[in-house]
Amino acid sequence: MAKEKINNNIEFDEASIIQGFDIELSEKNAQRIDRLVDDYENSILNRVDEAYSDQTTFTDRLADRIAKFGGSWTFIGYFGALLVAWTIWNTLPFFKPLHFDKPPFILLNLCLSFLAAFQAPIIMMSQNRQNARDKHESVIDFAINYKAEQEIDDIQNHLHRIEESGLRNKEEFYSELLQIKQMLASIESKLS
Secondary structure, eight states: OOEEEETTTEEEEGGGEETTTTEEOOHHHHHHHHHHHHHHHHHHHHHHHHHHHHHOOHHHHHHHHHHHHHTSHHHHHHHHHHHHHHHHHHHOGGGGGGOSSOTTTHHHHHHHHHHHHHHHHHHHHHHHHHHHHHHHHHHHHHHHHHHHHHHHHHHHHHHHHHHHHHHHHHHHHHHHHHHHHHHHHHHHHHHO
């Protein structure tokens, strides 16, 4: 990263100068600003998490756990192993006296239908709750973005006023400079 020397022989990274403002930030101040922004974001997320936890019931938390497990590779592994074991147990000839579901595995189909019938609505309940939480977070994001946009507009308006003031000062300076040049020219002509 390129470094440059600024007054008092202090080295600053180019990234430590706020673009457009030429404001110098020491590494300590940049770290402080980053820490404050991170703390603010974490406090908002903690409040959202607390509100989410406070509003959830036992059944909601249970649905979330079931959906989390039902949508994992662990579930797929266990369930695949159960299906393989079920099929092997009920098809191998030396287990014939212990077969409880002969092919075409009607009991297995019934169990799978029950599982799908109960698991799908539970997963949908969990997804609906997650969608509601995402919507709440998006409203917070929108509010933060809206506030930031207002502040940026205020800063831009302030900068425009400063720029207009600078232009007026520049015009006044040039007119005064022109008057001085005219005075010097008239003095010079009188002296010659």
